Amino acid sequence: MEIAAGLASVAKGFHARGWLLGTSGNLSAVVQREPLRLAMSPSGVDKGELKPEQLLSIDENARIVSAHQGKPSDESLLHIRIVKDRDAGAVLHTHSVWNTILSDLYATEGGVTINGYEMLKGLQGVRTHEHTEFLPIIENSQDMPALAEQVGKTLNEHQAAHGFLLRRHGLYSWGRTLAEAKRHIEILEFLLETMGRTNRRLD
Numbered sequence: 001m002e003i004a005a006g007l008a009s010v011a012k013g014f015h016a017r018g019w020l021l022g023t024s025g026n027l028s029a030v031v032q033r034e035p036l037r038l039a040m041s042p043s044g045v046d047k048g049e050l051k052p053e054q055l056l057s058i059d060e061n062a063r064i065v066s067a068h069q070g071k072p073s074d075e076s077l078l079h080i081r082i083v084k085d086r087d088a089g090a091v092l093h094t095h096s097v098w099n100t101i102l103s104d105l106y107a108t109e110g111g112v113t114i115n116g117y118e119m120l121k122g123l124q125g126v127r128t129h130e131h132t133e134f135l136p137i138i139e140n141s142q143d144m145p146a147l148a149e150q151v152g153k154t155l156n157e158h159q160a161a162h163g164f165l166l167r168r169h170g171l172y173s174w175g176r177t178l179a180e181a182k183r184h185i186e187i188l189e190f191l192l193e194t195m196g197r198t199n200r201r202l203d
Ligand SMILES: [Zn+2]
Pocket: 024, 025, 026, 075, 093, 095, 169, 170
């Protein structure tokens, strides 16, 4: 229940910043590893109004194991893939204006390269602004099993990445804990907006 309350609180904060508008985005956190149990946001719910009791419990096949009606987020399979491949304790996914713009602007380069910013030090393991963070961009799809496979491939190719973008769709990041995942989203959203606002290509 503490995990559910934490997710609801993060959802409210992100919604207030305009990163989860119109029921978009989703959030999850690991409740138990063996067998895997994830607290997952339900599909189609206003994230500004999300209540702890609305968080679903799902298994590693994205099936609901709690006594809830309704449907887990369509993107649950991506969360499960990230939890397994990155040993993450929480996965957060936002649909901000700036992450959407940059996910398209840099698509031909395969990702966004971020370096030289002090805020990079908010990413786990980064100690200097001289760090280069590469956020891979994955082509969007509604075929979730195929997209989950692509996410797995991308995470494997970019072991150092703290997140990735789905083209014209949104940002994914994660952390060992919910607090770390939240910090990573805040850092990456800050950096993407900063790069977006200073981007000559947008003039
Ligand atoms: Zn999404």
